[in-house]
Amino acid sequence: MDTMRDRFISTTTRLLDEDPRLALVLAEISRDGFAPALERHPDRAINVGIREQLLIGTGAGLALTGIRPIVHTFSAFLVERPFEQVKLDLGHQGAGAVLVGAGASYDWPAGGFTHMAPGDVALLDTLDGWTVHVPGHPDEAEALLRSASAGDDRVYLRLSLQSNAAARPSAAAGAGFTTVREGARGPVVVAVGPVLDDVLAATEGLDATVLYAATVRPFDARGLRAAVGDGGRAADVVLVEPYLAGTSTAAANDALSDVPHRVLGLGVARRELRRYGRMEEHIAAHGLDARSLRSSITAFARPS
Numbered sequence: 482m483d484t485m486r487d488r489f490i491s492t493t494t495r496l497l498d499e500d501p502r503l504a505l506v507l508a509e510i511s512r513d514g515f516a517p518a519l520e521r522h523p524d525r526a527i528n529v530g531i532r533e534q535l536l537i538g539t540g541a542g543l544a545l546t547g548i549r550p551i552v553h554t555f556s557a558f559l560v561e562r563p564f565e566q567v568k569l570d571l572g573h574q575g576a577g578a579v580l581v582g583a584g585a586s587y588d589w590p591a592g593g594f595t596h597m598a599p600g601d602v603a604l605l606d607t608l609d610g611w612t613v614h615v616p617g618h619p620d621e622a623e624a625l626l627r628s629a630s631a632g633d634d635r636v637y638l639r640l641s642l643q644s645n646a647a648a649r650p651s652a653a654a655g656a657g658f659t660t661v662r663e664g665a666r667g668p669v670v671v672a673v674g675p676v677l678d679d680v681l682a683a684t685e686g687l688d689a690t691v692l693y694a695a696t697v698r699p700f701d702a703r704g705l706r707a708a709v710g711d712g713g714r715a716a717d718v719v720l721v722e723p724y725l726a727g728t729s730t731a732a733a734n735d736a737l738s739d740v741p742h743r744v745l746g747l748g749v750a751r752r753e754l755r756r757y758g759r760m761e762e763h764i765a766a767h768g769l770d771a772r773s774l775r776s777s778i779t780a781f782a783r784p785s
Contacts, residue, residue: 485640486583488619489626490514493551493581496630497522503551503630504543508536510554510583533558537566544576549630556582556598556639560605572608577633581626585641586724586749587763599749602697603728605637612636613698615674615723617645617652621695624653641723642760643675649693657701660708662691668717668782669708671733673697676721676769683774689782697722700729702736715741717782721774722748726767745781747774 483491490511496503497518504525505518512519518526525548529535533554540550552559559582560567571578584592586599605611612634616622622640629636651659658671662681667688672680677693684691690708694701709716716737720729726748733744749767764770768777 482644483619484642485616485619485622485644486511486642487514488623489553489581489583489638489640492623492626493553493630494518496551496627497525500549500630501525502547502549504540504548506536506540506543506550506552508533508554508558510558533563534566537563538570540578540580541566541570541574541576544571544578545574549577549579549633551579551581551626551630553581553583555584555596556601557584557596559598560601560637561598564604567605568608571635572610577635579626579629579636579638581638581640583640585639585643587754588642588760590754590757590760590763593757594753594755599725601637601639601724602722603725605698606728610635611698612696613639614655614696615639615641616695617674617677617693618648619644620648621653625655625695628655639674639724641675643723643764645675645678649677649695652693652695655696657696658692658694658704658708660690661693662689664688664690668719668778669705670719670721670778671705671729673720673722673729676723679764679769679771679774680721682771683778687775687779687782689778697729700732700736702732705733705736706740709737709740709742715743717743717745719745719747719778719781721769722746723769725749725751743781745777747777 540552727746730746
């Protein structure tokens with residue numbers, strides 16, 4: 482199976498051939514994969530070099546002329562390093578763009594902490610008007626990219642090497658929370674993007690409802706409320722996100738503000754792991770493997 486980044490490159494290359502409104506802006510990352518696009522569309526496929534602030538500024542400038550820019554580099558260089566440009570050049574000016582980040586929270590541990598972006602979604606939460614997609618499979622990434630490229634709004638598409646075994650059609654369509662497994666009185670567990678398979682393994686045999694989301698902003702408050710139900714009992718909600726732990730706990734609390742509830746946010750810890758290791762080792766170290774998730778979920782949901 483190809484990776485999400487592979488699929489992004491092949492899909493965007495085809496979209497540039499098909500739609501003259503689209504432009505691609507790179508900052509060296511994925512330059513080789515986009516070599517055919519850079520050659521065929523020198524006026525709409527631009528590599529600004531290792532200049533991430535210019536990357537966002539160029540995308541915003543193109544957007545202000547009516548072009549739909551697809552802007553790409555590692556997430557750490559796309560959201561965190563040029564955050565002022567994301568805030569002002571895009572947000573303040575009301576310019577739309579599709580930001581496509583690779584690398585996720587720790588896809589390339591050998592690159593060190595400079596190439597990791599566990600706080601990207603939390604950082605974008607400080608801005609208004611962003612749609613955030615966190616696909617769990619290359620098919621979902623392609624569908625969400627195609628939909629985003631046809632719009633005019635501000636979209637962040639977060640790609641990862643971690644992937645579920647199968648795509649979820651409703652998630653690829655940009656829907657909110659999808660019920661994957663129904664429980665009776667146990668916790669509601671929300672799995673975001675590529676953590677779904679581990680969440681399903683972790684909750685096997687447990688009384689738990691599992692929701693899946695590949696689109697996390699806007700937050701599907703209605704979907705969470707429907708899953709919790711109106712049974713007159715306190716609700717236990719577990720959010721499992723492949724980025725900074727607790728990123729969506731405030732959104733979940735707001736959605737359930739009139740319902741007695743508890744929320745547990747699982748995700749990437751704030752502590753920096755200074756040993757490079759492998760992606761799988763980082764997953765386990767942050768408690769996001771199936772075994773660790775089962776332990777955390779059962780401890781949280783166990784009656785006092």
